[in-house]
Amino acid sequence: MKLSDLYRQLILDHNRSPRNFGRLEPADAAATGHNPLCGDRLELTLRMDGERLKQVRFEGQGCAISMASASLMSEAVTGLGRADIERLQQQVHALLTQPDYLPPQDLGKLQALAGVHEFPVRVKCASLCWRTLQAALDRAKQPVSTE
Amino acid sequence: MNARPNEAGVGYIDASGRLLPERVRADFPLLARPINGHPLAYLDSAASAQMPLAVLQAIEEYETALHANVHRGVHTLSQRATAAFEGAREYVRRFINARSTREVIFVRGTTEAINLVAQSWGRGQIMAGDEILITHLEHHSNIVPWQLLCAERGARLVAVPPTAAGDIEPEAVLARINPRTKLLAIAHVSNALGTVLPVRELVAAAHERGVLVLVDGAQAVAHEPVDVQQLGCDFYAFSGHKVYGPTGIGVLWGRESLLQAMPPWQGGGDMILTVSVERSTWNELPYKFEAGTPNISGAVGLGAALQYLERVGPAAVGIHEQQLVANTVTALKSVRGLRLVGTPQRRRAVISFVLDGVHPHDIGTILDHEGVAIRTGHHCAMPLMEYYGLAATARASFAAYSTEADAERLIRALHKVREVFG
Numbered sequence: 001m002k003l004s005d006l007y008r009q010l011i012l013d014h015n016r017s018p019r020n021f022g023r024l025e026p027a028d029a030a031a032t033g034h035n036p037l038c039g040d041r042l043e044l045t046l047r048m049d050g051e052r053l054k055q056v057r058f059e060g061q062g063c064a065i066s067m068a069s070a071s072l073m074s075e076a077v078t079g080l081g082r083a084d085i086e087r088l089q090q091q092v093h094a095l096l097t098q099p100d101y102l103p104p105q106d107l108g109k110l111q112a113l114a115g116v117h118e119f120p121v122r123v124k125c126a127s128l129c130w131r132t133l134q135a136a137l138d139r140a141k142q143p144v145s146t147e
Numbered sequence: 148m149n150a151r152p153n154e155a156g157v158g159y160i161d162a163s164g165r166l167l168p169e170r171v172r173a174d175f176p177l178l179a180r181p182i183n184g185h186p187l188a189y190l191d192s193a194a195s196a197q198m199p200l201a202v203l204q205a206i207e208e209y210e211t212a213l214h215a216n217v218h219r220g221v222h223t224l225s226q227r228a229t230a231a232f233e234g235a236r237e238y239v240r241r242f243i244n245a246r247s248t249r250e251v252i253f254v255r256g257t258t259e260a261i262n263l264v265a266q267s268w269g270r271g272q273i274m275a276g277d278e279i280l281i282t283h284l285e286h287h288s289n290i291v292p293w294q295l296l297c298a299e300r301g302a303r304l305v306a307v308p309p310t311a312a313g314d315i316e317p318e319a320v321l322a323r324i325n326p327r328t329k330l331l332a333i334a335h336v337s338n339a340l341g342t343v344l345p346v347r348e349l350v351a352a353a354h355e356r357g358v359l360v361l362v363d364g365a366q367a368v369a370h371e372p373v374d375v376q377q378l379g380c381d382f383y384a385f386s387g388h389k390v391y392g393p394t395g396i397g398v399l400w401g402r403e404s405l406l407q408a409m410p411p412w413q414g415g416g417d418m419i420l421t422v423s424v425e426r427s428t429w430n431e432l433p434y435k436f437e438a439g440t441p442n443i444s445g446a447v448g449l450g451a452a453l454q455y456l457e458r459v460g461p462a463a464v465g466i467h468e469q470q471l472v473a474n475t476v477t478a479l480k481s482v483r484g485l486r487l488v489g490t491p492q493r494r495r496a497v498i499s500f501v502l503d504g505v506h507p508h509d510i511g512t513i514l515d516h517e518g519v520a521i522r523t524g525h526h527c528a529m530p531l532m533e534y535y536g537l538a539a540t541a542r543a544s545f546a547a548y549s550t551e552a553d554a555e556r557l558i559r560a561l562h563k564v565r566e567v568f569g
Binding site for chain 2: 001003006012016037038039040062063064065067119121122125
């Protein structure tokens with residue numbers, strides 16, 4: 001278990017200067033995720049192009065792992081359809097939890113999160129953004145209320 | 148159990164009266180275990196203190212030689228178990244200087260003690276429009292039970308804000324006491340900031356205005372001699388595992404006249420005198436509030452923990468911790484971008500801080516990697532965190548076994564955090 005596996009340069013860089021930080025207004029969907037144990041809070045706003053995720057931004061407070069994970073996710077999922085996003089989410093989950101997982105090439109920069117599996121208490125930090133994205137996408141699918 | 152009539156401090160205190168923390172540390176088997184390849188610097192005793200061998204042995208002796216149910220059997224073991232359990236109650240009574248063991252109720256911990264008062268005393272005494280006064284420093288366990296009670300009774304929960312330094316000023320409390328105020332529920336020591344509240348002064352002022360006072364002593368009992376008669380409060384709650392005892396056992400002390408007037412809060416065995424299908428009559432104090440088979444080995448462990456602390460010397464422990472905390476506060480200033488959260492006038496064994504540009508969880512992970520255990524997060528004090536505009540802090544807390552070496556390890560590990568995060 002090495003600290004430099006967890007805090008890789010790419011993670012530290014995305015923590016210091018997160019990409020797609022902020023909020024989209026107006027947005028087609030939004031969701032807020034909480035880590036009640038840590039007090040971490042993450043709010044995602046999305047713009048959709050049909051089934052495709054056109055743009056995503058995030059705001060919130062959290063540790064370097066949760067901030068960098070959200071930043072890396074926002075880059076990876078932009079322009080993808082729901083099925084591709086779900087596939088990525090499963091691959092990231094495997095990367096975060098399985099020590100012997102061999103990530104496919106197209107995981108790209110998300111592979112920087114590979115060290116998290118050695119720090120089990122930090123898995124929930126890295127997965128908060130993915131759970132929140134799923135909630136926002138589920139909401140985007142629902143018909144718009146006219147009330 | 149095998150009470151050794153040792154004088155306080157024998158073997159633990161040097162010729163000038165100072166505590167020898169390395170000598171105390173040697174009594175705690177867990178502290179000798181390496182963590183992540185480093186000797187353990189355990190700076191999370193405010194969350195849970197470790198147990199000395201004397202406590203572990205007392206529990207083992209109870210479980211292997213004395214165990215049976217209490218207050219029930221005529222057989223030898225039941226009598227021995229009862230003697231051990233009631234003996235522990237007497238140790239507690241002596242330790243906090245209660246008038247009588249009738250005032251010492253065994254509960255699961257501070258949280259259950261406060262819930263007992265909220266449900267038994269509160270439901271009978273709190274009416275619509277009444278007010279319960281707390282502070283913004285409180286642990287959730289001294290907030291949520293009152294919220295539940297207030298919602299049920301149509302009463303109002305009012306919180307006293309701290310100063311920017313994290314102190315509670317008596318004037319700020321008094322300004323919020325009015326004829327509707329029925330109870331002041333306050334921490335003795337803040338678990339998040341280490342602030343010592345002016346309990347005696349607040350009790351005197353509250354009593355002048357006819358307001359009862361409950362004190363959450365979870366963070367005080369292990370760190371200074373506590374005398375409930377001297378404090379003058381009406382209820383005092385604390386947990387075993389924060390005073391070198393096991394988890395799952397704690398104490399509610401209450402003024403006997405109040406406890407006598409309070410109805411039971413849980414029904415079952417042991418708390419009754421007679422039961423018919425239609426009605427029951429209640430057992431005398433303290434059993435009226437102890438329904439069901441209690442945590443006997445926990446009580447025995449707590450009794451042993453208090454005896455242990457008495458042997459070491461609670462006053463010397465308090466002085467040692469305060470010296471260590473003061474030195475650590477000074478040393479923390481060498482860490483670039485470190486800011487203390489709370490700089491109270493009187494502080495016990497807790498230091499909260501944040502580091503510019505580094506989230507407390509990242510601090511916690513890097514420190515853990517260096518064998519330094521601290522707490523990070525909101526410390527079950529979310530209203531206080533909100534008051535300071537923080538989601539979380541890092542918290543180092545100290546005990547009798549904490550040494551200068553532990554503090555130095557903390558500082559070195561924090562410099563390591565700066566290396567990683569720049």
